[in-house]
């Protein structure tokens with residue numbers, strides 16, 4: 001098995017997809033799955049699946065397929081499913097509230113446990129089960145709750161200032177929903193999410209008939 005930093009990013013991104021489907025199979029009482037079946041279900045070609053799995057050692061047997069429980073256990077450990085990751089949300093507006101409401105129900109191991117805002121009418125409230133703290137308490141709360149991942153849903157004008165505070169609090173990963181490109185220290189990783197971009201990419205692929 002390769003160390004985590006040697007696993008290609010594309011493979012790492014597919015792991016949660018495999019994991020979710022294996023959980024579904026396990027819940028349905030299925031004990032074994034062939035690579036063709038798995039491939040059809042998760043829409044990843046079987047050569048890619050075999051290559052992905054090969055990074056973790058030989059997990060399947062030719063002509064037999066994969067043991068669901070074994071794989072599930074294996075991926076659960078690899079994806080650190082046994083540890084709950086608390087995530088903070090900064091900016092409890094329209095988008096922030098939608099994310100709080102969703103709160104990653106499908107995942108066992110990630111949940112938003114604290115939210116932060118500046119609006120007096122929302123600070124101090126509990127929104128979808130998550131307490132909303134004032135921004136002045138952010139650094140302290142993140143440290144107490146040992147949160148090192150944050151979702152940023154503030155107006156773009158304040159995004160960089162909020163990011164600086166997150167970095168100061170020791171946050172290592174930020175999921176950035178704001179349209180600006182954030183500057184961060186080297187040890188902080190940013191994941192930009194832009195639904196408009198995604199939609200435009202989809203339309204571009206459709207218009208140009210690219211599969």
Ligand SMILES: NC(=O)c1ccc[n+]([C@@H]2O[C@H](COP(=O)([O-])OP(=O)(O)OC[C@H]3O[C@@H](n4cnc5c(N)ncnc54)[C@H](O)[C@@H]3O)[C@@H](O)[C@H]2O)c1
Nearest residue numbers: 091092093094095117119153154156158177178193194195
């Ligand atoms: N990536 C996407 O696909 C996508 C989609 C929608 C919105 N957005 C972006 O998400 C962000 C939020 O959008 P929205 O529609 O929810 O806006 P909104 O105005 O409804 O919410 C913003 C929230 O941030 C709070 N806020 C303001 N200043 C703050 C500060 N300094 N610290 C903490 N909180 C602060 C406000 O009080 C408000 O509750 C915007 O930057 C918007 O451009 C991105």
